[in-house]
Amino acid sequence: MRKYQAHIYVTLRPSVLDPAGTAVMSGLQHMGYDTVEQVRIGKYIELSLSAQDEEIARQQLDLICDQLLANPVIENYRFDLVEQRDGVTA
Amino acid sequence: MKFGIVVFPGSNCDRDVAYVTRLLQQPTRMVWHEDTDISDLDVVIIPGGFSYGDYLRCGAIARFSPVMQQVIKHAEQGKFVLGICNGFQVLTEAGLLPGALIRNRDLHFICDRVSLKVVRTDLPWTQNYTQGEILTLPIAHGEGQFYADEDTIKQIEDNGQVLFRYHGENPNGSVNNIAGICNVKGNVIGMMPHPERASDPVLGSTDGLGLFKGIGARAKSD
Numbered sequence: 001m002r003k004y005q006a007h008i009y010v011t012l013r014p015s016v017l018d019p020a021g022t023a024v025m026s027g028l029q030h031m032g033y034d035t036v037e038q039v040r041i042g043k044y045i046e047l048s049l050s051a052q053d054e055e056i057a058r059q060q061l062d063l064i065c066d067q068l069l070a071n072p073v074i075e076n077y078r079f080d081l082v083e084q085r086d087g088v089t090a
Numbered sequence: 091m092k093f094g095i096v097v098f099p100g101s102n103c104d105r106d107v108a109y110v111t112r113l114l115q116q117p118t119r120m121v122w123h124e125d126t127d128i129s130d131l132d133v134v135i136i137p138g139g140f141s142y143g144d145y146l147r148c149g150a151i152a153r154f155s156p157v158m159q160q161v162i163k164h165a166e167q168g169k170f171v172l173g174i175c176n177g178f179q180v181l182t183e184a185g186l187l188p189g190a191l192i193r194n195r196d197l198h199f200i201c202d203r204v205s206l207k208v209v210r211t212d213l214p215w216t217q218n219y220t221q222g223e224i225l226t227l228p229i230a231h232g233e234g235q236f237y238a239d240e241d242t243i244k245q246i247e248d249n250g251q252v253l254f255r256y257h258g259e260n261p262n263g264s265v266n267n268i269a270g271i272c273n274v275k276g277n278v279i280g281m282m283p284h285p286e287r288a289s290d291p292v293l294g295s296t297d298g299l300g301l302f303k304g305i306g307a308r309a310k311s312d
Binding site for chain 1 (some may be wrong): 106145146150154182183189190192193194195196197237238239263
């Protein structure tokens with residue numbers, strides 16, 4: 001079994017309003033950052049898992065995200081996967 | 091004609107609901123979230139609260155509890171399920187009801203009384219109300235904004251799945267002022283307002299009692 005570290009990003013679907021992001025954007029504009037055009041707030045999840053190979057790890061992560069970590073009605077997700085060797089991130 | 095009230099770690103309206111069903115002399119038992127046999131129940135109520143701390147998303151973790159697998163089967167058999175507030179969130183996460191409940195439009199947790207219009211009265215749940223009747227019920231939620239994509243909203247409206255709409259001011263930004271919906275069959279309903287908190291005159295209102303009377307009467311006649 002190989003060990004992997006996943007960095008998972010869960011974001012609101014573009015059609016879903018993000019009032020918290022809008023509030024943060026308005027704060028930034030008040031601070032003078034008038035070049036900021038949009039802020040969307042999501043979640044970042046770190047997860048480590050073991051799997052026989054990368055493909056199986058990715059399949060597992062898709063299931064995990066679809067079932068629990070993201071709600072497909074309102075959210076999208078993506079993840080980066082890094083294999084870990086000897087406890088050190090490769 | 092038996093009521094079961096699901097208790098998750100973090101549920102906090104469970105005893106309020108039991109108080110009302112027992113007030114109506116309906117046999118009632120509390121159902122722990124690890125229970126796997128609910129075959130004796132006719133009506134399952136998923137109460138308000140903060141199941142599993144509302145971690146990740148409201149209702150997301152509760153949806154995978156052992157009892158919810160049984161509640162899904164119970165619903166598929168056409169038996170009755172009511173989700174109130176956090177219970178509504180659990181039912182959407184479980185896919186028993188369409189859409190999702192997201193952060194309130196103005197970001198605040200709202201604890202208030204709101205006016206609701208009764209849209210449908212042909213279901214056992216709402217048979218004691220009249221169509222267009224205005225009810226006043228308490229709400230208490232931070233994530234009560236009903237959301238679904240355009241196609242899903244159209245289906246919900248076309249199927250007549252809306253039971254209650256906010257009347258007057260829309261407190262949380264819900265699409266089409268939706269406060270409560272049912273599934274296509276009408277045996278599963280979910281609502282953000284708290285009917286159990288308006289079911290005893292001592293609390294100042296009994297506008298919510300009709301819901302429990304309605305389903306209790308139906309369950310008895312079965």
